[in-house]
Amino acid sequence: MTRLLIIGPPGSGKGTQAEHLARHFGVPAVSTGDIFRSNVSRQTELGNQAADYLDGGHFVPDHLTNALVQDRLLEHDVRHGFLLDGYPRTAPQATELDNMLAAQGHALDAVIELQAPDAELEERMRRRALEQGRTDDTIDVFRRRLDLYRRETHEVVSVYAGRGILVSVNGSGDPGAITGLAIAAVEQFLAAPRPPS
Numbered sequence: 001m002t003r004l005l006i007i008g009p010p011g012s013g014k015g016t017q018a019e020h021l022a023r024h025f026g027v028p029a030v031s032t033g034d035i036f037r038s039n040v041s042r043q044t045e046l047g048n049q050a051a052d053y054l055d056g057g058h059f060v061p062d063h064l065t066n067a068l069v070q071d072r073l074l075e076h077d078v079r080h081g082f083l084l085d086g087y088p089r090t091a092p093q094a095t096e097l098d099n100m101l102a103a104q105g106h107a108l109d110a111v112i113e114l115q116a117p118d119a120e121l122e123e124r125m126r127r128r129a130l131e132q133g134r135t136d137d138t139i140d141v142f143r144r145r146l147d148l149y150r151r152e153t154h155e156v157v158s159v160y161a162g163r164g165i166l167v168s169v170n171g172s173g174d175p176g177a178i179t180g181l182a183i184a185a186v187e188q189f190l191a192a193p194r195p196p197s
């Protein structure tokens with residue numbers, strides 16, 4: 001019964017770490033970016049609505065994103081836990097997630113923040129652009145996404161810090177070592193006694 005969320009700037013390795021952490025904690029990883037990309041490539045109605053936002057490095061509007069997550073969190077496989085990756089990215093999305101979970105009598109257990117210096121993020125992004133050819137991985141678009149992260153998503157991180165459920169992890173360096181650090185930090189956090197919320 002672990003409800004986790006991973007948050008970090010573009011290029012922080014969030015998606016990779018989400019996969020490893022989800023496997024370790026035995027919960028499905030739910031990535032809004034992956035769900036959007038899959039819809040774009042299948043040219044579904046949602047994909048067609050979201051495509052330009054993804055390509056331009058803009059946030060998909062909250063009403064589309066919230067509805068997608070709402071539906072996903074009602075699916076059977078996530079009833080005992082999940083690792084959300086890429087949502088919430090704005091303060092209104094964070095409120096919406098609280099409401100969705102509260103309606104099911106649930107709450108988040110921990111939020112993992114991956115931290116890395118801008119220069120390293122940019123370097124990884126250049127590499128990913130070459131390797132994967134993601135259409136939103138050009139340097140201009142990357143900078144826009146990083147700027148959006150600082151302006152909008154940082155606030156979400158602060159909300160969780162204030163709630164005492166933020167686990168910050170140094171996301172610089174070898175991905176395998178980072179996974180180890182993140183697992184240890186989350187396990188330690190989950191094992192520590194906390195006052196009832």
Ligand code: ADP
Nearest residue numbers: 010011032033053054058059060065086087089
């Ligand atoms: P990264 O972590 O590299 O920034 P993601 O795969 O998480 O990329 O997301 C890719 C794109 O999908 C975002 O730039 C945005 O256009 C869209 N997206 C994903 N999650 C959200 C969200 N919670 N709110 C709005 N847009 C989103």
